[in-house]
Amino acid sequence: MPKVLISADMEGISGVVHPVETNPDRYDYERGRALMTAEVNAVIAGVLDAEPSAEVLVANAHGPFRNLLPEDLDQRVRLVRGRPRPLGMLGGLGTGMDAVLFVGYHARVGAGPAVLAHTMSDAVLGVRLNGREVGEIGLNAALAGHYGAPVVLLSGDDVACAELRELVPGASTVAVKRALGQAAAEALHPAVARDRLRQEAAAAVARRAQIPPMSITGPVLLEVDLYAPATVDTAMLIPGVERAAGARTVTFTGHDVAEICDVVQLLVLLAQVKPG
Numbered sequence: 528m529p530k531v532l533i534s535a536d537m538e539g540i541s542g543v544v545h546p547v548e549t550n551p552d553r554y555d556y557e558r559g560r561a562l563m564t565a566e567v568n569a570v571i572a573g574v575l576d577a578e579p580s581a582e583v584l585v586a587n588a589h590g591p592f593r594n595l596l597p598e599d600l601d602q603r604v605r606l607v608r609g610r611p612r613p614l615g616m617l618g619g620l621g622t623g624m625d626a627v628l629f630v631g632y633h634a635r636v637g638a639g640p641a642v643l644a645h646t647m648s649d650a651v652l653g654v655r656l657n658g659r660e661v662g663e664i665g666l667n668a669a670l671a672g673h674y675g676a677p678v679v680l681l682s683g684d685d686v687a688c689a690e691l692r693e694l695v696p697g698a699s700t701v702a703v704k705r706a707l708g709q710a711a712a713e714a715l716h717p718a719v720a721r722d723r724l725r726q727e728a729a730a731a732v733a734r735r736a737q738i739p740p741m742s743i744t745g746p747v748l749l750e751v752d753l754y755a756p757a758t759v760d761t762a763m764l765i766p767g768v769e770r771a772a773g774a775r776t777v778t779f780t781g782h783d784v785a786e787i788c789d790v791v792q793l794l795v796l797l798a799q800v801k802p803g
């Protein structure tokens with residue numbers, strides 16, 4: 528019985544272009560949640576069209592990790608909800624996962640123009656793995672690869688799609704909108720996007736064996752540029768984290784990508800802490 532993980536972010540959902548649709552305290556958040564839930568349901572349907580016996584796990588991976596409407600989600604899956612948690616946006620991943628799908632993902636900080644481009648938090652100005660610029664797409668594709676799972680499909684804007692294809696040649700991508708700026712896009716109708724996603728998800732899962740997992744073998748050098756020098760000061764308290772030249776960059780050498788992703792998650796949490 529194949530095991531499939533769907534990691535669902537929000538900025539790359541069709542119709543979503545602005546923080547008022549993605550932030551819990553803003554006026555259009557409930558609409559964003561409904562669009563996100565419906566789009567994830569379309570992907571679940573596609574996965575199960577291809578593999579009716581698949582065990583499907585959905586990792587809610589935006590903001591507080593509590594945006595998907597549990598009662599409206601397809602009943603055939605289990606939902607990984609809430610944070611902080613092991614493996615962050617890929618909560619529930621482990622060895623033996625046959626395919627991973629990224630839904631509603633977005634481009635990295637500095638890319639673009641791209642809709643709502645950022646990397647984990649506005650407190651992060653850049654992330655590099657072994658010198659290569661990565662965002663959430665690269666970090667999570669590498670984390671999936673560490674556990675032997677290929678990322679077979681990504682949906683988001685056209686820039687996010689290109690970002691995955693560069694890292695995982697052969698992966699399917701569905702551009703549900705064309706970026707016109709950080710908060711502007713030309714988007715498919717959500718219903719059209721869902722039809723296309725259902726088809727593409729089925730096709731991608733069916734040919735998962737042809738898509739190699741992204742592979743970064745350790746040790747891995749992590750560099751993170753942080754907005755606030757005070758966050759750098761706090762980060763220096765983590766064993767192994769060092770300050771690079773300049774006040775805003777920290778480095779960490781990890782044994783593998785899993786360790787690196789834990790440190791990135793911790794740095795993002797530290798960035799939310801006000802110096803006391």
Ligand SMILES: [Zn+2]
Pocket residue numbers: 536537538588589590
């Ligand atoms: Zn997000």
